[in-house]
Amino acid sequence: MADAGAAPTLLTIDPGDAADHDADRAEWVRRGLLPAPSALRNLFDDARADALWLHAAALPAPIPESGWPYRAITDAEGRTVLELPVVSGDPAWHLTDAPVRIWDESGPIGWLPGYAGLYRAWLDAFAARADKPVVVLCEARQVGEALVAGGEPVLDPGIRILHTTHACHVLAPFAWDSPMDAAWQRWFAVADRFDAVLWLTPSQQRDAERRVGRGIRSFVVPHPAPAPARTAPVPVAGRVVMLNSLIPRKRVDHALRAFARVRDAAPHAELHVYGDGAQRAELEALAASLGIAEAVTFGGQIADPSRVWAEADAFVLASTNEGQPLVVLEALAHGVPVVSYDIPYGPRDTLAGGGGVLVPDGDVEALASALADVLVDRALRSRLSAEGLAAAATMDAAASMSALGDAARAALSDPVVRRGRQARPGQARPAHGS
Structure with a gap:
């Protein structure tokens, strides 16, 4: 993407230590995968550095009760910036309404509804500071679901979400109509809220559309083949x-x-x-x-x-x-x-x-x-x-980038309506549990 002039920013949500994230940034730069450390942003590092966006997005007290334990996220001086609910044993933890507690120097001042509210607040703040349209290439189904789930804050409608897929969506015997696990069922139920879904192959795109109809706007964006080796291979016979x-x-x-x-x-x-x-x-x-x-x-x-x-x-x-x-x-x-x-x-x-x-x-x-x-x-x-x-x-990087560009242009020119589950007129919606 960088070679194509896209100047991507990596957005990560790992709630680790800032020092660990800085080490990651340095390694990515060393390998030539980032132009500068600032090209990798982390939600919690942003909150530690300047929590004003959190304070602006927070719903006012009183903060709802929660039965979950909490993990404090602290800044360099050890001051609590926010507290995360530790939701264990629930595969849909990312959709919990358990409040994320927002702090200032005086203590808890408000809350956001779960991880979904936190992720959307961060992206909204990121988009508000951007001088170009923001297209989010989402790599994880759980994050994608959280971004388009209902509730407050509502994700800025100017943000376009392109959701990648990386795996087979059916279980054994892996036919187009084979069973799907609960995670894929839940994802398909909201997939019409993404501005584009990116399949890796035409075969999977066809099978998915055969299953749920054409209510999902989708494109094929395959992995690129690496550049050929500079030296001729010398295969060992056999x-x-x-x-x-x-x-x-x-x-x-x-x-x-x-x-x-x-x-x-x-x-x-x-x-x-x-x-x-x-x-x-x-x-x-x-x-x-x-x-x-x-x-x-x-x-x-x-x-x-x-x-x-x-x-x-x-x-x-x-x-x-x-x-x-x-x-x-x-x-x-x-x-x-x-x-x-x-x-x-x-x-x-x-x-x-x-x-x-x-x-x-x-x-x-x-x-x-x-x-x-x-x-x-x-x-x-x-x-x-x-x-x-x-x-x-x-099947090189240029071909993959061309396909990705087509999807991004479509998303920018014709966004979906993410409030509710309404599909485009005349298009079938995927059925939950199908």
Whole structure:
């Protein structure tokens, strides 16, 4: 976004210490991800530095009673600025009406209705000081719900909210009409209040619209593929890589079982699994029981996977579901052929331009056969590598920014009405619990 001239400001709501936030800012600047520390704003740091916006937004005393314990947020001199209710055991904690207590030097002076009221008050104050239209790119469903929930203060109607999505919205068996968990149901019930919803793939956008109708204004804004490596890769023949957490959803056990069959056709093959998680010991034991322990390396978490990609001969993805896996884009950008289950969402859309092989979801034999073909047939491997590089070039940061720009322009020119649940005329609303 910065390269495109958007000059973004990062807005965070972590109620940690200012010193920790300052360390984060310094690290982001060091990595070249922020132009200056001031480009990362934190709600609680802003309250510590100047609480006048809090005082202006606070509803007057008396402050309603609350049965929750409270956490004090203090400034550099140890003075309480506000108190947060510690709402435990409730997945909808962000929608509680438990009062956030606002203080000045004399003590509590007023309150805001829950985290939703606090978040909206901060954004309103931020927008009031801005010299340009404010478009908020919301990354968390809980924050998005809080921003558009009813109650006071009402979010400044001049603020546009674009809400991203990063995950599959359905549960097993991951069909368009499969069950959804309570968090997604609650989000869909208010999604027509966002100025735009950003899906990562056309497939997920179509499935969501098929489910809830077109009452949600949505756009496809995919993850961008990284820039290609500056140095030519030198793949190690037969090296298959995985980069993911070692959790059940990633189905590393499927990859291990497929790899055991791959070794029959390609005895030189080796599998390198990068990432960590609770299943590591179980997966190591499975590799041993399959007789492939000497050919499987569990590399743990890595900060810089560039060498992994440079040496990879193929990449395998065996997840049950994704949003749009970044690792597939990374593989394509490095010319590494992808072998993946055909799952929702991401692999089919991302590989539409070539660069990989899709096999039926859950078919370990098909996964093994496709991997063996890529490792043994060098002409096939070369063709897929070239296709992947070409496809990644069309899915670069400029393409993603162009799609994001279209969504932002639509939001700026035609905002939604956020008070109540009224959809645009002629458009269906999503039903709560659907």
